[in-house]
Amino acid sequence: MIGAWYAHCLLCPRRCGVNRLDDRGIEDRDKKTVNLTGNRVNDSGPRLLGFCGESAGLRLASASIHRGEEPPVTGSGGSGTIFVSGCNLGCVFCQNYQISQGGAGRPVSSAEFAEICLALQNRGAGNINLVTGSHAVPAIAEGLDAARAAGLRIPALWNSSSYESAEALELLRDRIDMYLPDLKTLDRDLAGRFFRAPGYPEAASAAILKMMEYRPGQVIIRHLLLPGFLESTREVLRWFAENSRGRALFSLMTQYTPVRALNGGPELPARFVSGEEYETVIGWFEEFGIEDGFCQELVTDSAWLPDFSRVNPFSSELSTPVWHWSGGFV
Numbered sequence: 377m378i379g380a381w382y383a384h385c386l387l388c389p390r391r392c393g394v395n396r397l398d399d400r401g402i403e404d405r406d407k408k409t410v411n412l413t414g415n416r417v418n419d420s421g422p423r424l425l426g427f428c429g430e431s432a433g434l435r436l437a438s439a440s441i442h443r444g445e446e447p448p449v450t451g452s453g454g455s456g457t458i459f460v461s462g463c464n465l466g467c468v469f470c471q472n473y474q475i476s477q478g479g480a481g482r483p484v485s486s487a488e489f490a491e492i493c494l495a496l497q498n499r500g501a502g503n504i505n506l507v508t509g510s511h512a513v514p515a516i517a518e519g520l521d522a523a524r525a526a527g528l529r530i531p532a533l534w535n536s537s538s539y540e541s542a543e544a545l546e547l548l549r550d551r552i553d554m555y556l557p558d559l560k561t562l563d564r565d566l567a568g569r570f571f572r573a574p575g576y577p578e579a580a581s582a583a584i585l586k587m588m589e590y591r592p593g594q595v596i597i598r599h600l601l602l603p604g605f606l607e608s609t610r611e612v613l614r615w616f617a618e619n620s621r622g623r624a625l626f627s628l629m630t631q632y633t634p635v636r637a638l639n640g641g642p643e644l645p646a647r648f649v650s651g652e653e654y655e656t657v658i659g660w661f662e663e664f665g666i667e668d669g670f671c672q673e674l675v676t677d678s679a680w681l682p683d684f685s686r687v688n689p690f691s692s693e694l695s696t697p698v699w700h701w702s703g704g705f706v
């Protein structure tokens with residue numbers, strides 16, 4: 377099944393059309409001979425890697441019992457969070473850049489993926505929370521099927537940037553019980569500047585509409601507030617009010633941490649969200665009549681910033697590690 381999807385990859389809206397079964401591109405990536413920020417073009421020959429830079433193999437970075445999600449996701453036992461390595465969006469402000477763009481992680485087979493899911497279940501997780509797997513949907517679908525066959529009973533959550541094609545979502549449809557999509561921006565200019573995807577607003581809003589159709593009431597739309605870009609947040613709130621009321625909850629995240637901006641990254645302020653910005657956005661909730669959802673307290677330090685080089689990338693209060701790419705089960 378996987379081969380058919382990856383031989384000419386049109387899996388996500390980037391529609392690169394590359395053959396991800398050809399591992400020569402991965403050798404190039406690992407030698408860093410390709411452009412790691414744009415469409416990956418081999419130095420001397422045909423394009424071997426797509427924008428995400430991934431082969432057909434599913435790579436994972438970590439699995440843990442996470443207690444920092446929204447209350448219905450964390451539940452009483454914690455969320456069994458599986459971080460997938462790689463990404464098809466590549467946001468300049470990514471907090472997980474070590475695994476999304478920095479290469480950390482290792483390939484796992486469907487059988488290993490199933491073992492990891494079962495280990496999370498056995499340690500009390502209330503769900504399997506699949507983070508940023510949009511570039512690996514066929515492999516994850518196969519892994520989930522293997523996990524179900526081996527005894528996985530808890531619900532599966534799809535936690536993504538919403539940069540997904542209708543075909544990929546259809547593949548997930550019967551396998552996913554709840555969706556946690558980001559709606560990062562509806563501004564084509566910002567989407568082009570921050571993740572080289574000016575078509576993101578149309579693609580992401582279509583994907584979220586599809587998720588709400590598949591699982592009405594089982595969708596939490598997340599939005600990360602970016603300091604200095606409040607108008608983008610206002611448009612997202614307006615979209616939510618017009619399209620999602622009664623079918624999804626809204627979750628405002630304030631944990632933007634200026635990791636790249638401090639290092640000279642492009643045009644993002646080297647600061648956290650201010651109290652004034654936070655209050656302004658809270659006022660808009662009332663204006664748009666948005667009452668159902670969650671709002672993270674204002675974050676003003678880097679306590680939420682993970683470090684995936686550590687076996688527990690988060691604080692021990694937030695997370696209990698179960699599996700890590702560097703050494704397997706903990």
Ligand code: SF4
Nearest residue numbers: 385388391392426428
């Ligand atoms: S999943 Fe990767 S290779 Fe496939 S279309 Fe998207 S970015 Fe390109």
